[in-house]
Amino acid sequence: MREPPRVVVTGIGMVSPLGPLPRFWERLRAGEHGFVPIDWFDTGPTPPATAARVREWQPKDHIKPTALRRMDRFSQMAVSACRMALADAALAPSAADAEAMGVVVGCAYGNLLETETFLAGLMAKGPALANPMIFPNLVLNAAAGYVAIELGLRGPNSTVCRNEISGEAALAVAYDTIVCGHADVVLAGGGDEISPVLYHVNKDLGVLSPGRRRRGGGASGREWSSPFDSDRNGMVMGEGVAMLLLERAEHAQARGAAPYAELVGHAMRSVAAPTHLWPRPSTVPAIADELRRLRAADEIDVIVSCANSTRDLDAFEAAHLAALLGERAPGALVTSVKGAIGEFGGAGAFSVAVAALALRDRAVPPLAALRHADPACALRLATPDLPPPERIRAALVSGTARGGACTALLLAQP
Amino acid sequence: MAPSGSAPRVVVTGLGTVNALGSSVAEFAAALRAGTSAIAPVTLFDTEGFRARIAAQVRDDAAPDALPASLRRRLSRSDVFALRATAEALAESGIVDAVAPERVGIVLGGTTGGMLRAEECLRARLEGRSTRYLPDPIIGSPISVSADVVADVFDIRGPRLSLSTACSSSGNALGTALDWLRLGRVDAVVTGGTESLCRMTFAGFNALHALSLEPCRPFDRRRSGLSLGEGAAILVVESAAHAARRGARVHAELVGWGNSADAHHLTAPHPQGTGAILAMQRALANAGLRPDDVDYINAHGTGTPLNDAVEAAAIRAVFGDAAPRLAVSSTKGAVGHTLGAAGAIEALATILALRDGFVPPTVNLEEPEPEWALDLVPGRSRTATMRYALSNSYGFGGNNTSVVLGHA
Numbered sequence: 111m112r113e114p115p116r117v118v119v120t121g122i123g124m125v126s127p128l129g130p131l132p133r134f135w136e137r138l139r140a141g142e143h144g145f146v147p148i149d150w151f152d153t154g155p156t157p158p159a160t161a162a163r164v165r166e167w168q169p170k171d172h173i174k175p176t177a178l179r180r181m182d183r184f185s186q187m188a189v190s191a192c193r194m195a196l197a198d199a200a201l202a203p204s205a206a207d208a209e210a211m212g213v214v215v216g217c218a219y220g221n222l223l224e225t226e227t228f229l230a231g232l233m234a235k236g237p238a239l240a241n242p243m244i245f246p247n248l249v250l251n252a253a254a255g256y257v258a259i260e261l262g263l264r265g266p267n268s269t270v271c272r273n274e275i276s277g278e279a280a281l282a283v284a285y286d287t288i289v290c291g292h293a294d295v296v297l298a299g300g301g302d303e304i305s306p307v308l309y310h311v312n313k314d315l316g317v318l319s320p321g322r323r324r325r326g327g328g329a330s331g332r333e334w335s336s337p338f339d340s341d342r343n344g345m346v347m348g349e350g351v352a353m354l355l356l357e358r359a360e361h362a363q364a365r366g367a368a369p370y371a372e373l374v375g376h377a378m379r380s381v382a383a384p385t386h387l388w389p390r391p392s393t394v395p396a397i398a399d400e401l402r403r404l405r406a407a408d409e410i411d412v413i414v415s416c417a418n419s420t421r422d423l424d425a426f427e428a429a430h431l432a433a434l435l436g437e438r439a440p441g442a443l444v445t446s447v448k449g450a451i452g453e454f455g456g457a458g459a460f461s462v463a464v465a466a467l468a469l470r471d472r473a474v475p476p477l478a479a480l481r482h483a484d485p486a487c488a489l490r491l492a493t494p495d496l497p498p499p500e501r502i503r504a505a506l507v508s509g510t511a512r513g514g515a516c517t518a519l520l521l522a523q524p
Numbered sequence: 525m526a527p528s529g530s531a532p533r534v535v536v537t538g539l540g541t542v543n544a545l546g547s548s549v550a551e552f553a554a555a556l557r558a559g560t561s562a563i564a565p566v567t568l569f570d571t572e573g574f575r576a577r578i579a580a581q582v583r584d585d586a587a588p589d590a591l592p593a594s595l596r597r598r599l600s601r602s603d604v605f606a607l608r609a610t611a612e613a614l615a616e617s618g619i620v621d622a623v624a625p626e627r628v629g630i631v632l633g634g635t636t637g638g639m640l641r642a643e644e645c646l647r648a649r650l651e652g653r654s655t656r657y658l659p660d661p662i663i664g665s666p667i668s669v670s671a672d673v674v675a676d677v678f679d680i681r682g683p684r685l686s687l688s689t690a691c692s693s694s695g696n697a698l699g700t701a702l703d704w705l706r707l708g709r710v711d712a713v714v715t716g717g718t719e720s721l722c723r724m725t726f727a728g729f730n731a732l733h734a735l736s737l738e739p740c741r742p743f744d745r746r747r748s749g750l751s752l753g754e755g756a757a758i759l760v761v762e763s764a765a766h767a768a769r770r771g772a773r774v775h776a777e778l779v780g781w782g783n784s785a786d787a788h789h790l791t792a793p794h795p796q797g798t799g800a801i802l803a804m805q806r807a808l809a810n811a812g813l814r815p816d817d818v819d820y821i822n823a824h825g826t827g828t829p830l831n832d833a834v835e836a837a838a839i840r841a842v843f844g845d846a847a848p849r850l851a852v853s854s855t856k857g858a859v860g861h862t863l864g865a866a867g868a869i870e871a872l873a874t875i876l877a878l879r880d881g882f883v884p885p886t887v888n889l890e891e892p893e894p895e896w897a898l899d900l901v902p903g904r905s906r907t908a909t910m911r912y913a914l915s916n917s918y919g920f921g922g923n924n925t926s927v928v929l930g931h932a
Contacts, residue, residue, distance in 0.1 A: 209802060229724060233643075236573040241731065242733075245731060246790045249921060254689070254923075256790065259788065378685075515675075
């Protein structure tokens with residue numbers, strides 16, 4: 111079989127709790143976080159609630175007013191992130207190549223705010239007054255549809271729904287789309303938005319951090335996200351959309367684009383887990399064999415983990431990564447973005463963006479909130495005091511979702 | 525954009541379904557052949573205040589007895605359909621005993637998942653009957669959950685994806701399964717889609733005036749909208765070599781697929797059908813076929829004025845002189861528009877047509893638009909020996925998918 115085409119990352123765009131690029135990257139490396147008090151909806155009688163909300167984003171900077179009026183907030187985030195990714199890649203779609211340009215968006219819930227509005231209206235006022243203007247926006251692929259419409263992209267178009275790893279899964283689908291010859295260029299990534307109902311669902315489920323516990327002291331009253339910390343007690347919700355421009359390497363080369371990184375390949379496997387919770391550390395996905403088949407698998411210097419500060423997922427990740435790497439990459443530095451931007455469907459798209467940025471800049475953003483590393487976690491954690499690694503040859507993005515689906519994406523120097 | 529010459533052939537070795545026409549593949553096949561329509565008054569929820577009050581609702585909707593009570597309680601209606609269709613497909617294919625769990629993937633399409641239960645939960649809160657957000661129902665509403673439940677019950681440990689591209693969701697799931705097998709990512713894939721009726725979609729299409737007040741009549745001059753439906757169809761697919769090695773029964777070949785975006789409007793199809801044309805052309809190229817190799821098209825054919833006109837024109841544009849000798853039918857007058865499951869249920873209808881040698885009729889079609897000059901198979905099925913067939917699915921977002929199936 112002929113050599114499969116190589117796939118590179120040539121653009122990144124995002125709407126995030128740390129702002130757009132390059133501010134996101136500067137702040138993440140400086141150890142800043144995006145958590146703010148929730149003051150835009152009622153979080154109930156418990157202590158002040160915190161979430162990582164997108165900031166420094168003006169939809170009108172990216173979307174013309176006529177289109178903006180119809181579009182839901184999540185779609186606005188996705189279209190904005192895609193426009194930024196295309197600009198970053200210095201790629202202007204033309205009618206000639208629009209058919210070879212695809213879109214894959216990953217999200218767990220998509221347009222939750224209008225879904226809640228529509229349903230509340232339906233329940234309160236009956237079907238005769240249901241809003242026909244909102245309804246088309248409620249399909250999970252509205253964002254991917256709007257991206258195609260706004261940017262004129264006529265190639266393969268898909269939306270992947272896989273809880274917290276929707277972003278990684280979207281990038282895996284986009285990779286396959288290019289390798290199978292369905293498209294030359296795919297905008298891929300994902301995210302989600304915070305909504306009142308989803309906040310309360312997570313709270314009732316007991317997965318949110320109930321408030322920071324200080325050693326030897328009381329609670330500070332703020333939720334707190336610190337992946338791999340022995341005192342971690344739950345996740346904090348976040349939101350945002352990150353989109354990456356994936357491109358067939360020859361296509362990028364022909365137009366003189368400078369890639370951030372090569373997306374070498376991916377592996378997807380799954381383990382048993384309840385549909386609404388993460389798997390137990392005793393279960394191990396059969397990813398190691400798949401990963402070993404990928405070029406550069408022995409050169410992993412950095413791991414961007416999905417660890418989200420919950421007891422379960424971080425313990426699972428620690429066991430899974432230790433087994434995955436074994437003695438092959440004992441020095442790999444492990445980090446996570448969830449301590450800075452929280453947890454949400456599609457959050458893994460930010461992990462992939464960080465891996466690409468890390469490869470370009472030889473920098474690993476720290477686990478800034480980490481105070482007491484979990485002794486049960488036998489990994490080399492990226493604490494703030496560590497100097498940057500001497501080299502980053504390859505970076506692994508590891509993702510595990512509620513329900514037990516797992517992904518591993520491998521990126522390397524282009 | 526054809527696959528490389530050495531890409532393995534992929535075949536369908538397991539079939540399963542639950543839909544308004546039948547609770548098994550055999551029942552579905554018999555009803556398709558007989559030209560039965562399952563569109564009738566909705567009893568699943570109160571339709572007071574809706575303009576249209578009919579749909580192709582599944583009557584036999586019990587969860588499988590064999591499951592533990594704790595699991596049965598948590599299942600959404602979409603989960604139940606998916607589990608039952610998968611049980612039938614897996615039992616028939618014998619794949620479970622033949623392949624390691626991590627070498628079996630799952631990719632399903634759907635659009636509303638557990639929405640029906642989420643609606644009940646939300647109503648209880650709004651009416652003050654509950655103060656909790658009852659995590660299970662709402663966290664159970666994303667479409668990814670059906671694949672999680674199916675994977676857990678049947679110990680499927682390979683790649684797991686859920687795709688949602690509105691009414692083309694499960695067409696894209698089938699195509700993704702084909703890509704995985706061609707790339708050698710897995711040895712077998714459980715693929716298809718599942719969808720349950722819910723108030724949200726019913727109210728939404730009702731508000732858009734897209735629902736027909738009488739059972740839908742695709743491609744008819746008097747067509748006035750669609751009729752919703754629900755159900756699941758699941759296929760087991762694997763490489764032809766793998767199927768041959770284990771002596772599996774082959775129902776059909778999954779030959780190719782194509783997907784495109786209209787990039788025009790969120791709900792209205794492109795007036796020239798450019799996206800639909802591109803998806804069909806891509807599917808044929810991906811399959812390595814020419815238009816005159818195709819004998820039958822299972823059309824998207826929703827019964828809305830716009831969709832059917834654009835699709836008919838797109839078929840004529842792609843097939844040109846070969847168009848008049850094609851059989852083109854829509855099974856939506858029989859089984860309704862099952863949204864995220866439509867691509868899978870209609871691919872299944874196409875597989876049965878190829879395997880059993882009949883053309884499913886366009887049920888409720890009485891007066892075809894004459895200017896389309898297509899053989900739209902009104903009313904009654906007929907016997908035919910066919911080699912290749914296309915299944916079209918088009919969705920909100922301007923999403924177009926065509927899947928090519930072949931006689932085994």
